[in-house]
Amino acid sequence: MIWRWRKSINFRGLRTTVSKKGVGSSFGFLGFRFGVNPDGKKYWSFGIPRTGLYYIKYYK
Structure with missing residues (x-):
């Protein structure tokens, strides 16, 4: 277990x-977000609010 x-x-x-890897930021609204993770990778994601189910797409 991790x-x-x-x-x-x-x-x-x-x-x-803020995580062990560093600081990331994102912006958006309920169910849809754009952001940058602590490694500097850009992404967008969407999901079903309050379920924990989401899809995330990273860009180079």
Whole structure:
């Protein structure tokens, strides 16, 4: 089993996430987001709110 840790701070659609890998940020609305992960990879994602089910697409 792998343990993961992260802390997210939300403010008006902007989310900053701190994890062991670093700091990432994203913006969007309920179910759809654009962002950059701590490794610098850009992505967009969409999902079904409050279910934990989502799809994520990374770009180079």
